[in-house]
Amino acid sequence: MRHWNRGKKTVRNFLLALLLVFLIYASQGFPPYTVRGMCRQVQHDYLLGELEPLYVQRDWRHPSANRYKRYTTVAARCGETYTIFRYADGLLGSHRDWSDLSPVFGEGAVCVARGGKIYAAGPFAEAATAVAVVRAEKPPAPNGNVGCREFTLEGERLVDQVFVFPYETDYSSFEGEHMGEEDLVLPAVVEMWYRKPAPNADPGLYYFENKDLPCTVTLYSETGEALETFDLTVTTEGIRSWW
Amino acid sequence: MRSNFQIWVNAVCEQVRFRPDHRSIEFELRDHYEEHVRDLLRLGRPRELAEERALEAMGNAQEVGRALNKVHKPWLGWLWEVSRLLVLLLALLLAWKVWQNDSNTRSLTALTWNQLTWSVPASAGHAATDYLDLWLASGEPEPYAGTYWEDPLPDESRLQVPLILWVETQDVFHDNLEGLYQRLEITADGQSLPWGRYTGDGETPLESGYWLYGPAKRGWTRCCDQIVLVLDGPPQRVEVTHPRGNWTLTAEWEGMS
Numbered sequence: 124m125r126h127w128n129r130g131k132k133t134v135r136n137f138l139l140a141l142l143l144v145f146l147i148y149a150s151q152g153f154p155p156y157t158v159r160g161m162c163r164q165v166q167h168d169y170l171l172g173e174l175e176p177l178y179v180q181r182d183w184r185h186p187s188a189n190r191y192k193r194y195t196t197v198a199a200r201c202g203e204t205y206t207i208f209r210y211a212d213g214l215l216g217s218h219r220d221w222s223d224l225s226p227v228f229g230e231g232a233v234c235v236a237r238g239g240k241i242y243a244a245g246p247f248a249e250a251a252t253a254v255a256v257v258r259a260e261k262p263p264a265p266n267g268n269v270g271c272r273e274f275t276l277e278g279e280r281l282v283d284q285v286f287v288f289p290y291e292t293d294y295s296s297f298e299g300e301h302m303g304e305e306d307l308v309l310p311a312v313v314e315m316w317y318r319k320p321a322p323n324a325d326p327g328l329y330y331f332e333n334k335d336l337p338c339t340v341t342l343y344s345e346t347g348e349a350l351e352t353f354d355l356t357v358t359t360e361g362i363r364s365w366w
Numbered sequence: 367m368r369s370n371f372q373i374w375v376n377a378v379c380e381q382v383r384f385r386p387d388h389r390s391i392e393f394e395l396r397d398h399y400e401e402h403v404r405d406l407l408r409l410g411r412p413r414e415l416a417e418e419r420a421l422e423a424m425g426n427a428q429e430v431g432r433a434l435n436k437v438h439k440p441w442l443g444w445l446w447e448v449s450r451l452l453v454l455l456l457a458l459l460l461a462w463k464v465w466q467n468d469s470n471t472r473s474l475t476a477l478t479w480n481q482l483t484w485s486v487p488a489s490a491g492h493a494a495t496d497y498l499d500l501w502l503a504s505g506e507p508e509p510y511a512g513t514y515w516e517d518p519l520p521d522e523s524r525l526q527v528p529l530i531l532w533v534e535t536q537d538v539f540h541d542n543l544e545g546l547y548q549r550l551e552i553t554a555d556g557q558s559l560p561w562g563r564y565t566g567d568g569e570t571p572l573e574s575g576y577w578l579y580g581p582a583k584r585g586w587t588r589c590c591d592q593i594v595l596v597l598d599g600p601p602q603r604v605e606v607t608h609p610r611g612n613w614t615l616t617a618e619w620e621g622m623s
């Protein structure tokens with residue numbers, strides 16, 4: 124080794140660097156770097172056929188106070204199965220984001236709520252506009268009455284087969300039950316109606332139920348004629364999420 | 367005041383374009399020079415004469431410098447420096463990932479060991495898809511020992527019946543194939559068993575008739591997992607399928623009733 128010249132040592136170092144790169148990549152579980160790789164991983168993990176990406180969104184979010192992360196959200200389809208999933212991107216590859224967004228599947232269509240938007244993917248190419256109606260139910264009152272509220276959200280087309288339905292998330296003025304329920308935005312209603320007292324804990328401690336809320340997506344033609352309606356669901360966790 | 371040798375060695379280094387090597391060149395030339403001086407001193411020459419003769423023997427500074435410049439090529443020198451830095455950074459990165467042991471970092475040794483020591487008995491039932499090969503075999507029923515695999519409770523009447531599942535994929539595992547495991551459909555003697563979800567406070571359901579994940583040994587593309595059925599009595603035949611998989615695996619227990 125001592126008698127190796129500089130050229131040989133350089134070659135040896137680059138080979139060693141290649142081995143280290145492989146070990147680092149292997150230690151991360153051979154993560155994907157491309158959308159195609161992410162789709163391949165999901166289709167293998169969930170025993171699907173080949174996934175066709177329909178829509179890709181990349182954005183920076185801050186899941187913790189001191190750290191921004193880039194996320195890749197993908198809507199894809201395999202035949203009649205639609206899926207939406209999200210990956211957290213990093214220098215060492217992208218890793219599946221473990222949230223109720225990742226992944227969700229639906230036959231015929233699928234939708235998911237995340238960070239102030241409901242994403243819906245399905246056979247929407249013919250539609251000019253779309254409207255989503257999310258229904259939240261109040262816990263039964265002592266007299267047995269069940270209240271509910273429906274939130275109607277206007278859709279914005281992202282691509283042929285994907286609509287997004289933004290909803291208001293700013294409820295900084297939310298003051299619990301002192302505010303009129305009819306004024307509350309969707310996440311505030313979810314926070315208020317789907318929280319339960321924590322069992323065996325001091326009064327005032329709550330946990331939030333992760334429940335499916337009905338979300339009806341209706342497609343309209345350019346003339347305003349209703350084309351098709353899809354009965355889908357979003358989760359309370361997704362509605363409450365802020366990233 | 368600079369010595370004659372220092373003037374000479376500076377003249378040599380001026381000819382060498384790859385500056386990071388100047389120090390090592392000076393060190394090596396000085397070593398030769400001082401060794402020669404010592405030899406001449408041992409032969410009884412005065413120091414001044416020994417230094418003068420030794421310096422003469424080192425040769426013409428310009429010629430030596432040009433010869434060294436041919437050997438110390440700048441592009442190769444920089445490439446060498448870059449390769450050293452790269453190896454150092456990558457080694458530090460790997461060490462940091464291993465030390466950090468985050469959820470994305472896998473144990474390379476355990477995965478490799480499990481991959482190499484994986485074997486399937488010939489008696490196991492087999493099914494295959496484009497991406498997966500699966501084998502299933504029956505294990506020995508035991509009294510149910512609870513979520514944490516401790517000793518069974520004194521009044522425990524349920525059984526835990528292990529199914530050993532071997533899976534081999536065409537690609538490395540991603541996230542433990544959770545899409546496969548969470549969607550398995552299991553029937554024991556015709557009765558469909560749900561997955562025994564935890565109730566949130568660390569307890570599993572008190573009744574029987576569900577299945578749980580057991581201990582797993584994961585390799586790179588091969589894994590050996592256990593599925594534990596919690597039943598009131600020993601089964602005779604268990605079938606495992608997946609809604610998206612066109613396969614059925616069966617495990618049978620002889621002499622069970």
